[in-house]
Amino acid sequence: MIVIIGATGTIGSALLERLVDLGVPARALSREPEKLRDQIGEKGWSTIEVASANASDPESLRRAFAGANQLFLAISNSPRQIELETSIIQIAAKAGIKHIVKISSPAFEKSSPVAVAGWHYEIEKTLSESGVTHTVLRPYAFMQNLLRFATTVTTQNAFFGSMSDSPCNFIDCRDIADVAAEVLTNREVSGQIYTLTGSDIFSYPQIASKLSVLLDRPIRYINMEPQALLRNLIEHGHMPPWLANHVVEIQTMSTVVPERPTDIVKRLLGREPRKLDAFLHEHTENFR
Template sequence: MIVILGASGATGSALLDRLGTLGVPSRALSRDPESLRARLDGLGGGPVEIHAADAADPDSLRVAFKGADQLFLTMSNSPAQVMLETQVIDIAAEAGIGHIVKLSAPAVGPRSPVLFSRWHHAIEEHLRSSGVTHTVLRPYAFLQKLPHLAPTITAQDVILGAMGEAGCTYIDCRDIADVAAAALTRPELAGGEYTLTGDRTFTYPQLADVFSSLLGRTIRYVDLPPDAMRRNLTEHAHMPDWLAGHIVEIQQLAVTHPETPTDTVERVLGRPPRSLGAYLRENLHQFR
């Protein structure tokens, strides 16, 4: 049995869909099981158990992990993430789960310039010390995060950022989920560390050009100094300061450590990753 912690999120729900298509039994954990059940109605595919569970509630995890042999671990970034994920790992090990696939982040390390990457480094280190076989996925920016650009595109025909001419290797969450499903169903992939990207980099000016072509109007990129970008996110997007800081750190990481596409998705799945253009065409209504 494969347990998916974070089954309501973009990657977790895509993994649930993929395992269903493969006919692989899975157990989806959610703090809101009824909403998840409503989303899954009519999907078909393999059998899915839905359990109410919360990473902050150890007893709920112990119940949810009974009889499971693999775990997909993904959580929303938060200041409590290290504490919560290491707790999940410990409970999974106690429950006899033999393989954990963890969704991590790029540029992990104790001195990473990105706060979230330092968090993920600490979690990965704990996972290594747990004795559980583990697979680590390190994706770059999700295509599914692009709708965060929609407010200024729809209202002002602009994209705001602090990346200059640096490129970003966007990846579709569905490709991440497909790689995760492969790691959970193909034993030869277990134990690896996989950096996941799309098939090319896009600068923000290039991204603006793509939007211009698809929307039929001119979209401009406006480059801001990092501090100004952070203020814009807290004052206008109403983000908490720690999250705004993370977004700016990620954008600056692309400046100081240029992103390079990998061939991991194609090597694992035998097909190219989904493209930025294809994703935008599917979701263009969000940017009109």
């Protein structure tokens, strides 16, 4: 039995869909199980068990892990990341979980200028010390996060950042989920660390050009100084300061650390990763 923590997230929900298609039984955890059942729909009722659990409630996790042998762990980044994921890993190990698949960060070094990456470094350390077989997935930027630009694209025909013209790796969260399903169901490829990207890299100016063609109107990318972007994200984007800092740190790092795509998605899945052009076309109406 596979337990899924993060079942309502972008990756976790796509993983559930993939496991349903494969007919693989899983137990999805949620603080609001009825909403999760609605999300899964009738198609998944025969293979997906929904259980009430809270990452902050150890006893609920112990109940949820009973009889399971694998855990998919994907918690939204937050200042409590280390505390919550460390606790979950320790409880899982004591409950007899034999394999943990964790979503991590591509820049995971302790000295990384991206604070969230430092959190994942500490969590990966706990995972390594747990004695549990583990697979770590380190995806780069999610294509789905580009949808955050939809508001200013629709209202100002522009989006903002501080990456200048630096190329960036993007990956569709559905590809991450497909890789997760593969490592959860194929022992031959589990127990490794995988850095996940799409097949190409793109800069924000290139994405603005793609949106311009797609929408048949000029879309601009406006580059800002990091501190100006930080203020904009907090004051106008209404992001909590830690998250705004995270966005700025990632974009700043992208300007000094060259990014290159990997072929891991293709090697694991036997197909090319989903393309950015296809993703933008799929979500055209979001940017109208």
